[in-house]
Amino acid sequence: MKNIKVTLAALRSILIDPNRNLELVKEACQTARRDGARLLLLPEMMLTGHGGHSMMEENAEPVPEGPLSQAVLELSKEYQLCICVGIAELADGMVYNSQMVVDKGVYLGLQRKINMSGDEYRYFACGERVEVFDIGDIRFGVTICYDNNFPEIAFIHHLHKVDLILAAHAARTGEWPDPMTTAFRERIIAERQNSWEKMFRGTAYFHNLYILACNAVGSSTEGLEGVVSNHAGTVMGVDPTGEVFLRTSVSDFVDEVVTVELEASKRVFNHKPTRNRRLPVVKRMLNDAFQQANEGV
Numbered sequence: 001m002k003n004i005k006v007t008l009a010a011l012r013s014i015l016i017d018p019n020r021n022l023e024l025v026k027e028a029c030q031t032a033r034r035d036g037a038r039l040l041l042l043p044e045m046m047l048t049g050h051g052g053h054s055m056m057e058e059n060a061e062p063v064p065e066g067p068l069s070q071a072v073l074e075l076s077k078e079y080q081l082c083i084c085v086g087i088a089e090l091a092d093g094m095v096y097n098s099q100m101v102v103d104k105g106v107y108l109g110l111q112r113k114i115n116m117s118g119d120e121y122r123y124f125a126c127g128e129r130v131e132v133f134d135i136g137d138i139r140f141g142v143t144i145c146y147d148n149n150f151p152e153i154a155f156i157h158h159l160h161k162v163d164l165i166l167a168a169h170a171a172r173t174g175e176w177p178d179p180m181t182t183a184f185r186e187r188i189i190a191e192r193q194n195s196w197e198k199m200f201r202g203t204a205y206f207h208n209l210y211i212l213a214c215n216a217v218g219s220s221t222e223g224l225e226g227v228v229s230n231h232a233g234t235v236m237g238v239d240p241t242g243e244v245f246l247r248t249s250v251s252d253f254v255d256e257v258v259t260v261e262l263e264a265s266k267r268v269f270n271h272k273p274t275r276n277r278r279l280p281v282v283k284r285m286l287n288d289a290f291q292q293a294n295e296g297v
Contacts, residue, residue: 001137001138001139001163001164001262001264001267002136002137002138002264003261003262003263003264004038004039004137004138004261004262005035005036005037005038005039005259005260005261005262006037006038006039006040006041006164006212006259006260006261006262007028007031007032007035007037007039007040007041007257007258007259008041008212008213008214008235008237008246008257008258008259008260009024009025009028009031009040009041009042009043009214009255009256009257010043010214010215010216010217010233010234010235010248010255010256010257011024011025011028011042011043011046011216011217011255011257012024012216012217012218012219012220012231012233012255013043013045013046013047013048013049013050013170013216013220014049014219014220014221014222014223015048015049015050015051015053015055015056015059015220015221015224016049016055016222016223016224018047018048018049018059018068021046021047021048021049022047022068022071022072024046024255025042025046025047025072025075025083025085026075027257028040028042028257029075029076029078029079029081029083030079031257031259032079032081032259033079033080033081035259036259037081037259038081038082038135038137038138039081039082039083039084039135039137039138039140040081040082040083040084040085041084041166041168041212041214042083042084042085042086042168042214043086043168043169043170043214043215043216043217044086044097044099044113044144044145044168044169044170044216045086045087045088045097045170045216046085046086046087046168046170046216047068047072047085047086047087047088048060048061048068048086048087048088049220050086050097050170050216050220050229050231051170051172051220051221051227051228051229052118052119052172052221052227052228052229053221053224053227053229054123055224056088056095056123056124057088057095057123059088060087060088060089060090060095061087061088061089061090062089062090062091063087063089063090063091063098063100063107063110064100064102064107066090068087069087069100069107072085072100072102073102073105073106073107074105076102076103076104076105076106077104077105080104081103081104082101082102082103082104082108082135083100083101083102083103084099084100084101084142084166084168085099085100086098086099086100086144086168086170087099087100088124089110089112094125095123095124095125096112096113096124096125096127097112097113097116097120097124097144098110098111098112098113098127098144099111099142099144099166099168101133101142103135108133108135109131109133110131111127111130111131111141111142111143111144112125112126112127112128112129112144113126113127113144113145113146113147114126114127114128114130114144114147114150114153115146115147115149115150116146117145117146118172120146130153130156130157130160132157132160132162138163138164138262139160139161139162139163139164140162140163140164140165140166141156141157141160141162141164141165141166142165142166142167142168143157143165143166143167143168144167144168144169145167145168145169145170145171148167148169148199148200148213149199151203154203154207155207157207157209158207158208158209158274159279162209163209163210163262163264163267164209164210164211164212164262165203165209165210165211165212166212167196167200167211167212167213167214168213168214169213169214169215169216169231170215170216170220170231171192171215171216171231171232172229172230172231173188173191173192173230173231173232174228174230175228175230176188176230182251185251185252185253186251188232188253189232189233189234189248189250189251189252189253191232192215192232192233192234193234193236193247193248196213196234196236197236197238197244200213200236200238200244201238201242201243201244202242203238204238204239204240204241204242205240205241205242205273206273206274207273207274208240208267208268208271208273208274209240209267210237210238210239210240210262210266210267211236211237211238212235212236212237212246212260213235213236213237214234214235215231215232215233215234215235216231216233217231217232217233217253217254217255217256218230218231218233218253218254219231230253231253232253233248233250233253233254233255233256234248234250234256235248235256235258236248237260239262239263239266240266240267240268240271241266241268245260246258246260
């Protein structure tokens with residue numbers, strides 16, 4: 001790992017207009033280039049929208065052949081960025097909730113969401129692999145929203161020897177009152193930040209890596225009836241010591257784009273929680289535990 005600047009973008013995306021979503025991605029690219037970033041993280045399903053509606057399937061496209069994917073490839077080339085962005089991926093007649101990764105105009109691959117939350121099982125097939133991406137300056141993995149709740153996925157990232165986990169979200173918060181009070185907005189944002197802090201501080205510390213998180217913002221279902229999909233937004237960064245070095249700066253459901261620098265020296269050699277870890281023994285014990293569970297022991 002080298003010292004590297006990363007831009008996190010918590011943005012609004014809507015189901016009825018993917019091209020509008022793409023314009024916001026372009027604006028985030030401009031900010032990333034202005035700030036000297038090498039990598040840009042965007043929310044889950046940023047390009048095609050997220051939120052309990054069949055339009056997620058209608059917006060899906062093959063990756064990287066589809067028009068939205070090709071547009072992101074061009075942006076990546078133009079701005080000389082690695083971009084990690086969410087999209088509804090169409091493959092073999094199935095739709096996946098995926099994060100596409102491209103670098104300086106080259107398609108590197110994608111991470112499919114593995115565990116679906118709530119109604120997502122109605123719309124998406126499940127991913128079966130945890131991928132790893134290496135762009136020279138940094139080696140990273142991607143964990144999509146609900147998958148961050150499962151420590152075994154973070155452990156796989158650890159086995160892949162990544163420096164960084166990119167945690168892309170479109171986490172929903174339920175219905176919002178009309179009118180909304182300042183206190184309500186602040187409470188929902190605090191709940192999102194507190195939830196992330198509980199998950200990410202231990203994960204970053206125990207696996208000696210960085211975690212950067214961003215979330216979709218606002219309602220994604222404008223112009224649609226019978227569905228509510230509200231997102232609180234916000235960003236967060238946790239370093240390998242388990243310290244939160246980036247907290248959200250907003251107190252309303254608004255877009256937030258921020259660039260941070262990750263210091264290679266924070267990844268500690270002979271890291272205490274991973275020192276002398278007997279992985280072959282752990283693997284055997286896990287295999288035994290799975291077998292015993294299957295046998296009903």
